[in-house]
Amino acid sequence: MTTHSADETTPPEPRLAGIRDRWLSAVTAALEHDPSVVGAALVGSLGAGRADDWSDVDLLLVVEDEQLDDYAVPDRLPSGPGRRVFAIDARHNGPVGTRAVSAQYVVDGLPLWVDWYIHPVSRATWPPDSTVIFDRRGINRSLSEYSGDLESATHKTPDEHDALRLALIPIAAKQLARNSADAPRTIEFLGGDPEGTWSDHLAALRQLLTQFDPLTHPESLAAASAYLDLLETPH
Known part of the structure; x- marks a missing residue:
C-alpha cells in the first residue's frame, strides 16, 4: 500500500478549524449553563495541544452520578451551531462505569466528528493530557491514562x-x-x-x-x- 510522500501532504484547512472552534465555543457555553454538568475538558489531540486544522473533537463531561445515563442519550448533548446527523452508543471506548457517544454534526455543509465521554463525578479524574474547560468541584488530575477494563460494546x-x-x-x-x-x-x-x-x-x-x-x-x-x-x- 502506498501513499504520497511526506512533502506532498494536503495543506492546512483553516475553514475546518474555524467550524470546529465555533462549534466548541457554542457547546461549551451551553455546558457551563447546565447545572448537572460538574465539569468538562478537551481530551485527545485538542486537549494535549497537538491538534491541527483537520482534528476532530474529543470532549470529556463529568456529570452527577444519577445523571450518567441521561447524558448518554445523543439528544441530551448540545449540538451547537450544527445539526447532528449520526450518533452511536460508544461506551466500549471508555472504562467500566462510564458512557460514551460518538456523533457527527454538519456545520456549514461540512462534517464534524465528536467523541463524547461521560463520566460520573464519583469516578472522575482529569486525564494528564487534557485541557480543563471548567470544573465546579476541584476534580483531581490523574497521573496516567486509564488502562483498565472497558465497557462492553453495544449491538x-x-x-x-x-x-x-x-x-x-x-x-x-x-x-x-x-x-x-x-x-x-x-x-x-x-x-x-x-x-x-x-x-x-x-x-x-x-x-x-x-x-x-x-x-x-x-x-x-x-x-x-x-x-x-x-x-x-x-x-
Whole structure:
C-alpha cells in the first residue's frame, strides 16, 4: 500500500478549524449553563495541544452520578451551531462505569466528528493530557491514562452500521490529508481498495460514497462529498 510522500501532504484547512472552534465555543457555553454538568475538558489531540486544522473533537463531561445515563442519550448533548446527523452508543471506548457517544454534526455543509465521554463525578479524574474547560468541584488530575477494563460494546442495527460507514469516510479523508498510514487501512475497512497512490485513495473514497442511497442520509452524504472536495488540491 502506498501513499504520497511526506512533502506532498494536503495543506492546512483553516475553514475546518474555524467550524470546529465555533462549534466548541457554542457547546461549551451551553455546558457551563447546565447545572448537572460538574465539569468538562478537551481530551485527545485538542486537549494535549497537538491538534491541527483537520482534528476532530474529543470532549470529556463529568456529570452527577444519577445523571450518567441521561447524558448518554445523543439528544441530551448540545449540538451547537450544527445539526447532528449520526450518533452511536460508544461506551466500549471508555472504562467500566462510564458512557460514551460518538456523533457527527454538519456545520456549514461540512462534517464534524465528536467523541463524547461521560463520566460520573464519583469516578472522575482529569486525564494528564487534557485541557480543563471548567470544573465546579476541584476534580483531581490523574497521573496516567486509564488502562483498565472497558465497557462492553453495544449491538448496532444494520442502519446504524451503514450510517457509521458513511460517517467514517471523512475520517479516512482526514487521515489521507495527513498522509497517514491509517488511511489505506480505514479505506479497506470501509470496503474500498487500499492499494495505489494518494489519488487512487481519494478516488476509492469517492467510489465508496456511490454505495449510499442519497435519499437515506442526504445531509451526511453531501457533507462527506464536500469534505472530499477539500482534498482536491494539486499534489
